[in-house]
Amino acid sequence: xTGVTQTPRHLVMGMTNKKSLKCEQHLGHNAMYxxxxxxxxxxxxxxxxxxxxxxxxxxxxxxxxxxxxxSSHLFLHLHTLQPEDSALYLCASSQQTSFTGELFFGEGSxxxxx
Amino acid sequence: xxxxxxxxxxxxxxxxxxxxxxxxxxxxNFRSLLWYKQEKKAPTFLFMLTSSGIEKKSxxxxxxxxxxxxxxxxxxxxxxxxxSAVYLCAVDLNTDKLIFGTGTRLQVFP
Numbered sequence: 001x002t003g004v005t006q007t008p009r010h011l012v013m014g015m016t017n018k019k020s021l022k023c024e025q026h027l028g029h030n031a032m033y034x035x036x037x038x039x040x041x042x043x044x045x046x047x048x049x050x051x052x053x054x055x056x057x058x059x060x061x062x063x064x065x066x067x068x069x070x071s072s073h074l075f076l077h078l079h080t081l082q083p084e085d086s087a088l089y090l091c092a093s094s095q096q097t098s099f100t101g102e103l104f105f106g107e108g109s110x111x112x113x114x
Numbered sequence: 115x116x117x118x119x120x121x122x123x124x125x126x127x128x129x130x131x132x133x134x135x136x137x138x139x140x141x142x143n144f145r146s147l148l149w150y151k152q153e154k155k156a157p158t159f160l161f162m163l164t165s166s167g168i169e170k171k172s173x174x175x176x177x178x179x180x181x182x183x184x185x186x187x188x189x190x191x192x193x194x195x196x197x198s199a200v201y202l203c204a205v206d207l208n209t210d211k212l213i214f215g216t217g218t219r220l221q222v223f224p
Binding site: 106 | 118156204214215
């Protein structure tokens with residue numbers, strides 16, 4: 001148990017669907033992240049939020065839309081995705097964005113786009 | 115382009131063996147190097163290295179950084195089946211970004 005909870009754990013959606021991934025951290029951290037992990041590829045940073053403000057958008061297509069209503073919750077809204085977007089989406093948190101320690105990851109949401 | 119390269123991509127050993135995992139990097143602005151273990155889904159933190167030549171140790175795991183040659187190694191002695199996992203190396207770029215390698219998949223058989 002890392003203190004970062006992600007739901008749903010598995011999601012299957014069609015290319016025309018709209019769905020959302022949710023992440024909640026119980027660690028009192030100020031920074032939250034979305035990472036994408038595809039088979040045989042490095043973890044790719046998607047978005048970084050610090051104190052609910054987006055500080056990094058790593059050239060992610062607009063079909064992925066993040067939302068951070070407070071420092072404990074992070075969402076990733078998905079719409080009109082492509083099959084190549086199928087991957088494990090990992091949420092993480094840290095004390096602050098200027099790393100002085102480690103990231104704490106959630107268990108991930110396994111997304112399959114049909 | 116910043117990059118982190120891990121080798122080998124996969125490794126199969128028997129319990130009791132010692133393994134060495136490698137991580138090399140080419141980045142513009144290095145702050146620290148981190149190792150994570152990913153057993154099923156959530157990567158968990160192992161070590162953070164910032165200075166060359168200083169070994170970090172936790173039980174049977176140890177790691178060291180060489181900032182001159184731009185690499186780090188992760189050693190696991192007397193491996194156990196519970197060490198089976200993907201080991202991820204990441205470099206902190208001092209720009210609120212971690213760049214990850216593709217990982218080394220370690221399988222330990224009884």
